[in-house]
Amino acid sequence: MLIAENVRKVYRVKERKGWFRQQWTEVEAVADLSFRMVPGKIIGLLGINGAGKTTTIKMCSTLLTPTSGTITVDGYDAVKDDRFVKAKVNMIAGGERMLYWRLTGRENLQYFGSLYGLQGQALHNRIDSLLLQVGLYEAANTPVERYSKGMKQRLQIARGLINDPRYLFLDEPTLGLDAPIARQLRKHVSELAAQHGKAILLTSHYIHEVEELCDEVYIIDKGRLVAHDTPEHLTKSLHLDTALQVVIPSLSDSLDYDLRQLVLDYGGSREIAETDEQTWEVTLRGKTDMTTPLLSLLAAHQSPVLRLSTQQPSLEDVILHMADRRGA
Amino acid sequence: MFHVAKATFIRNTRVMIRAYPWSFVIGHIFSGVYTVLFAFFAYHYVFAGQLDGNFVHLTGSSDYLSYAILGGAFYAFAVSTLMNVSRSLITELREGTLEAVLLTPSMRRGYFLGNVAQQLMRTLFEFSVIVLVGALFGLTLSHTNVWSAVLVWILSTGAFFCQALVLGSLMLYFRDTYITQNTLFAVMAFVSGVTFPIPYLPEWLQPLGLIMPLAPALDAFRQCVIQGAPLHAVLPQLFHMAALSLIYLVIGVWGIRRMEKRVMESIFG
Amino acid sequence: MKQLGSLLLAEIIKEHRHSFHSKMIYFSLLVWPVINFVTAYYSFAPFRMGADSPLARFISYEQLPLFLLTGYLGYIFYWCLVQSSWQMSFERQAGTMEMIFISPVNRLAFLYGRSLSSLIEGVWLFFCFVLLALFFVDGIQLSGWWAPPLAFLILLVSAIVWGGFLCVLFLFSRDSSFLYTVLDEPMLIFSGVRLPPMAFPVWAKVISFCFPLTYALQLIRALLMEGASLQTMLPSMGLLAAVLLVLVTATVVLLKLAEKHMKKTGNMVMY
Numbered sequence: 001m002l003i004a005e006n007v008r009k010v011y012r013v014k015e016r017k018g019w020f021r022q023q024w025t026e027v028e029a030v031a032d033l034s035f036r037m038v039p040g041k042i043i044g045l046l047g048i049n050g051a052g053k054t055t056t057i058k059m060c061s062t063l064l065t066p067t068s069g070t071i072t073v074d075g076y077d078a079v080k081d082d083r084f085v086k087a088k089v090n091m092i093a094g095g096e097r098m099l100y101w102r103l104t105g106r107e108n109l110q111y112f113g114s115l116y117g118l119q120g121q122a123l124h125n126r127i128d129s130l131l132l133q134v135g136l137y138e139a140a141n142t143p144v145e146r147y148s149k150g151m152k153q154r155l156q157i158a159r160g161l162i163n164d165p166r167y168l169f170l171d172e173p174t175l176g177l178d179a180p181i182a183r184q185l186r187k188h189v190s191e192l193a194a195q196h197g198k199a200i201l202l203t204s205h206y207i208h209e210v211e212e213l214c215d216e217v218y219i220i221d222k223g224r225l226v227a228h229d230t231p232e233h234l235t236k237s238l239h240l241d242t243a244l245q246v247v248i249p250s251l252s253d254s255l256d257y258d259l260r261q262l263v264l265d266y267g268g269s270r271e272i273a274e275t276d277e278q279t280w281e282v283t284l285r286g287k288t289d290m291t292t293p294l295l296s297l298l299a300a301h302q303s304p305v306l307r308l309s310t311q312q313p314s315l316e317d318v319i320l321h322m323a324d325r326r327g328a
Numbered sequence: 329m330f331h332v333a334k335a336t337f338i339r340n341t342r343v344m345i346r347a348y349p350w351s352f353v354i355g356h357i358f359s360g361v362y363t364v365l366f367a368f369f370a371y372h373y374v375f376a377g378q379l380d381g382n383f384v385h386l387t388g389s390s391d392y393l394s395y396a397i398l399g400g401a402f403y404a405f406a407v408s409t410l411m412n413v414s415r416s417l418i419t420e421l422r423e424g425t426l427e428a429v430l431l432t433p434s435m436r437r438g439y440f441l442g443n444v445a446q447q448l449m450r451t452l453f454e455f456s457v458i459v460l461v462g463a464l465f466g467l468t469l470s471h472t473n474v475w476s477a478v479l480v481w482i483l484s485t486g487a488f489f490c491q492a493l494v495l496g497s498l499m500l501y502f503r504d505t506y507i508t509q510n511t512l513f514a515v516m517a518f519v520s521g522v523t524f525p526i527p528y529l530p531e532w533l534q535p536l537g538l539i540m541p542l543a544p545a546l547d548a549f550r551q552c553v554i555q556g557a558p559l560h561a562v563l564p565q566l567f568h569m570a571a572l573s574l575i576y577l578v579i580g581v582w583g584i585r586r587m588e589k590r591v592m593e594s595i596f597g
Numbered sequence: 598m599k600q601l602g603s604l605l606l607a608e609i610i611k612e613h614r615h616s617f618h619s620k621m622i623y624f625s626l627l628v629w630p631v632i633n634f635v636t637a638y639y640s641f642a643p644f645r646m647g648a649d650s651p652l653a654r655f656i657s658y659e660q661l662p663l664f665l666l667t668g669y670l671g672y673i674f675y676w677c678l679v680q681s682s683w684q685m686s687f688e689r690q691a692g693t694m695e696m697i698f699i700s701p702v703n704r705l706a707f708l709y710g711r712s713l714s715s716l717i718e719g720v721w722l723f724f725c726f727v728l729l730a731l732f733f734v735d736g737i738q739l740s741g742w743w744a745p746p747l748a749f750l751i752l753l754v755s756a757i758v759w760g761g762f763l764c765v766l767f768l769f770s771r772d773s774s775f776l777y778t779v780l781d782e783p784m785l786i787f788s789g790v791r792l793p794p795m796a797f798p799v800w801a802k803v804i805s806f807c808f809p810l811t812y813a814l815q816l817i818r819a820l821l822m823e824g825a826s827l828q829t830m831l832p833s834m835g836l837l838a839a840v841l842l843v844l845v846t847a848t849v850v851l852l853k854l855a856e857k858h859m860k861k862t863g864n865m866v867m868y
Contacts, residue, residue: 011593058592061431062431063427063430063431063592064589064593065589082433083433084433086431086432086433087433089431090431091427091431093427095424096424097424097425097427097428098424098425098427098428099425099428100339100423100425101423102342102343102346102347103339103342103343103346107342110335110338111335111336111338111339112432114331114332114334114335114434115332115335115429115432115433115434116432116433116434117331117433117434119331143346159428163432354779358779359782362782362783362785362786365786366640366786366791366792369786369796369797369801370640370641370644370792371644373792373796373797373798374644374651374652374792374793374796375644375645375650375651375652376651378644378645378650378651379643379644379645380642380643380644380645380646381645383643392643396643507625510625511624511629514628514629514632514633514636515632517633518632518636518639523636523639523640524640524641524643525642525643528642529639
């Protein structure tokens with residue numbers, strides 16, 4: 001298990017003030033953050049304002065030393081026993097970094113594998129299986145500079161798995177990828193946790209991605225933890241409105257009146273708009289589902305329903321809601 | 329450690345074969361060859377072979393051309409080793425691979441060892457070309473004590489490697505290669521006895537030469553090549569070099585370690 | 598024409614802002630040349646000096662510092678441009694160069710304007726030099742009050758033409774740093790920066806006189822060190838003008854070829 005306890009990271013930033021004067025200012029990127037990573041589970045790190053996510057990942061992967069607090073990986077301290085920790089973790093970042101462009105895919109993996117102490121047949125077999133796993137077997141002997149974005153990203157995944165890490169950190173892994181490739185990658189990530197038992201920490205700008213993949217979500221604001229729960233609980237606990245939308249061909253005065261009554265009864269709100277196609281679009285928002293009373297109301301008025309849709313609150317609404325509240 | 333060195337050696341060789349750093353190699357060879365040409369022109373055409381009386385006394389030989397040509401060749405060799413090693417980490421930083429390397433539990437020693445071993449082939453090639461051209465323009469090799477010369481050359485590689493660690497940390501500190509390296513190289517050419525014996529310098533400048541491994545290395549190499557001195561005759565220079573190497577190694581290892589941390593903090597800041 | 602003027606002005610201001618406050622300019626135009634100059638001076642130490650030294654056939658011993666100082670001054674002027682044109686090849690990689698080919702300005706004027714702008718920094722350098730030479734170095738012998746301004750003009754014009762030529766070379770070549778090493782150091786040795794070219798054997802003289810810096814330095818030394826009259830300098834001036842003309846022609850031809858090539862292949866790299 002990876003346990004981060006009360007981790008804090010402060011950067012000292014030098015600011016030039018005129019020719020010779022300079023001033024150090026302290027920026028707190030992560031403040032008092034605690035979390036755990038458990039094998040087989042994916043946790044998501046979402047940020048409302050400012051940095052903190054990448055810093056957290058870099059501290060877990062030993063690249064950065066926390067200003068205070070501890071991170072232990074299977075009992076090893078990430079600062080003192082960094083060599084043991086490094087063998088158990090790996091990081092995959094989005095974008096096209098962390099690969100040697102002049103080397104082929106296979107040569108990249110050979111090099112990184114050697115840096116993890118793998119060699120000979122074991123390394124060879126590992127590389128073959130990874131290349132197959134990420135679908136780069138055919139392109140293994142092509143220099144990375146000739147890879148497409150998606151291929152580079154898949155090679156990054158292979159690099160991130162070369163030491164068979166128990167803990168995997170994914171920093172914006174789908175950044176800049178086309179939709180189908182991103183979807184394939186998400187599938188791969190969920191398999192890594194479910195089938196290979198990896199503990200995964202994921203950060204992403206795409207909130208639906210976090211919602212789809214993560215078992216638990218940590219929401220941080222200016223480096224401080226503000227919420228931690230499963231995505232479903234998070235959306236439910238905030239009691240956000242469900243939106244119910246119906247399109248009807250005409251709106252009589254009596255129907256309008258009954259709709260207002262319905263919304264009043266349920267403590268919600270309504271919006272009515274005339275569309276370009278001479279139809280009416282009615283949107284009802286409320287904490288409780290109004291589908292059944294709305295449909296019986298429309299039936300009573302003998303009004304045809306052209307379209308009906310409901311929209312459950314998503315994690316994105318949660319984040320937006322929190323951002324509004326925190327004055328982002 | 330050794331298989332990290334081997335892997336780095338193989339990686340660098342592959343990169344080199346795919347994108348040969350011709351401009352650096354040619355640049356180093358050219359700058360050596362120009363020193364040769366300058367010495368030749370100055371000696372034959374401008375000064376008609378007439379030397380200052382003190383020169384023989386200071387260098388133990390009247391062979392100015394060999395003196396200057398070896399100076400140029402050895403300087404090019406020092407610059408080349410310093411550049412190849414010191415730029416390795418900052419190049420990883422610029423190409424975005426530094427984090428991937430630092431993520432691994434590999435020893436940095438192995439990484440640098442692989443780097444220096446790989447660049448040895450290049451510097452050896454550059455050095456041989458310059459010496460060959462030098463031989464055409466009046467470098468005398470007939471008295472050379474080959475084995476001591478080779479040994480001094482190899483020990484010098486070690487010394488330049490240690491200095492390169494310090495230079496590499498400075499590069500990471502300033503986030504610059506161009507200004508840092510060229511300033512060091514200009515000072516090195518001035519104070520290390522490359523084109524003229526150090527005692528010609530004003531006294532207050534001479535100590536600067538003492539902190540450059542190039543000065544004792546070049547002195548020892550010249551004695552082995554020009555006068556055929558055996559290894560024990562140049563022991564003082566070798567000790568001087570070893571002491572400098574040790575100091576640079578300690579500072580360099582400390583500096584690189586510190587800079588790695590600092591760089592990691594400032595990538596996203 | 599008006600558009601060109603504003604583009605040039607913008608370029609000069611950009612270049613000035615970009616380089617004047619960066620440390621680069623102090624190192625490459627001040628620190629390195631000073632160290633190199635002192636190294637060059639001491640490189641003569643192993644040789645026999647004095648009034649009867651073989652050197653006196655070309656330069657008097659007292660004038661050696663001034664000889665090297667003028668040499669390095671000319672070299673810095675030219676080097677300024679080598680460096681700036683070299684940076685231009687990075688701009689090509691960044692894609693900003695296409696802008697010039699899209700805009701309707703005269704390309705040649707743009708190239709020379711750019712050269713001029715990178716030389717603005719050289720102006721203060723020249724005045725520092727003149728002051729330094731007047732107060733600290735022996736052997737100065739001016740042709741007249743007009744000699745320093747004329748020397749400045751000669752350096753300026755020849756350097757700009759050279760810079761324009763380099764810009765074109767760097768712009769359209771694959772490996773610009775290769776050209777940089779090949780063109781930079783020969784200039785230092787063959788153009789008479791450190792050694793008088795008159796002492797060279799014929800084959801080396803032939804190389805020397807391919808570089809406009811050789812002629813420019815000859816003229817400047819005549820103006821500042823020998824106090825030569827205008828009449829005696831006329832032949833050398835004619836020669837310099839001829840070399841510059843050849844360079845301008847080469848620049849124009851290369852530029853035309855490059856543009857044609859680019860329109861056909863969409864690629865700026867020619868060789």
